[in-house]
Amino acid sequence: MIDLHCHILPGLDDGARDASTALHMAWAAVHDGITDIVATPHTEDGVYRHSADEVRKAVERLQQQLLEAQVPLRLHPGSEVHIHPELIDQLRAGQIMTLGDQGRYLLLELPLRNVPRVMERIFDDLADRGITTILAHPERNLVLQEQPWRLAAWSEEYGVLAQLTAGSVTGQMGKTLQRTALSFFQSRLAHLVASDAHDLKNRRPELRAAYLKLAALDLQEAAGYRERAELILFANAGERRSFPC
Ligand SMILES: [Fe+2]
Numbered sequence: 168m169i170d171l172h173c174h175i176l177p178g179l180d181d182g183a184r185d186a187s188t189a190l191h192m193a194w195a196a197v198h199d200g201i202t203d204i205v206a207t208p209h210t211e212d213g214v215y216r217h218s219a220d221e222v223r224k225a226v227e228r229l230q231q232q233l234l235e236a237q238v239p240l241r242l243h244p245g246s247e248v249h250i251h252p253e254l255i256d257q258l259r260a261g262q263i264m265t266l267g268d269q270g271r272y273l274l275l276e277l278p279l280r281n282v283p284r285v286m287e288r289i290f291d292d293l294a295d296r297g298i299t300t301i302l303a304h305p306e307r308n309l310v311l312q313e314q315p316w317r318l319a320a321w322s323e324e325y326g327v328l329a330q331l332t333a334g335s336v337t338g339q340m341g342k343t344l345q346r347t348a349l350s351f352f353q354s355r356l357a358h359l360v361a362s363d364a365h366d367l368k369n370r371r372p373e374l375r376a377a378y379l380k381l382a383a384l385d386l387q388e389a390a391g392y393r394e395r396a397e398l399i400l401f402a403n404a405g406e407r408r409s410f411p412c
Pocket residue numbers: 172173174247303363
């Protein structure tokens with residue numbers, strides 16, 4: 168399985184606090200059946216800011232440590248970019264890291280309480296540049312909980328994809344979020360599942376339970392969600408790379 172959203176890089180944000188935690192998170196992911204993680208540190212959220220180059224170097228560093236510890240997990244660079252008006256300028260200047268560093272998909276984080284007015288202009292600008300927006304955990308946004316139809320409109324008009332958190336699907340993050348998450352899937356407003364893992368306690372790097380939950384609810388698209396994550400990461404890469412170890 169591919170995890171497109173994970174805060175595994177040590178010390179870059181509120182995810183893994185050190186290299187040892189990152190290593191244990193990597194093992195937890197492998198035990199869950201995850202083969203690839205896109206490392207997506209928060210950026211531009213008013214607390215954290217990372218250049219694309221900084222993320223590349225941090226991924227190389229942790230990948231090397233995983234190799235030395237013989238952890239069979241591939242890392243890919245990415246970021247979780249908080250929505251902000253200068254986003255397009257920064258992207259043009261090569262300062263924003265897209266998923267897998269491929270310039271095709273951008274993981275975008277919304278505020279929790281509102282939907283900024285600049286939103287649709289950013290979707291439009293990104294689409295013009297051939298970049299598909301992946302919205303991180305829209306089930307947590309209070310406006311979208313009340314107006315989920317907006318996801319359908321964005322998807323239709325700008326090709327926006329909605330990535331829900333595995334813990335929302337399983338109920339680990341509370342019943343309200345689970346109700347919202349499952350209703351998004353049932354209404355076909357959701358396209359992807361990712362762990363959004365931050366640690367080994369409450370937000371672990373695991374996907375299997377969420378896919379099983381979707382399958383148990385007879386949401387047959389569960390396999391399709393897994394495949395979509397794979398296509399996003401590997402569509403341009405031709406054959407999947409073998410493990411570097
Ligand atoms: Fe996140």
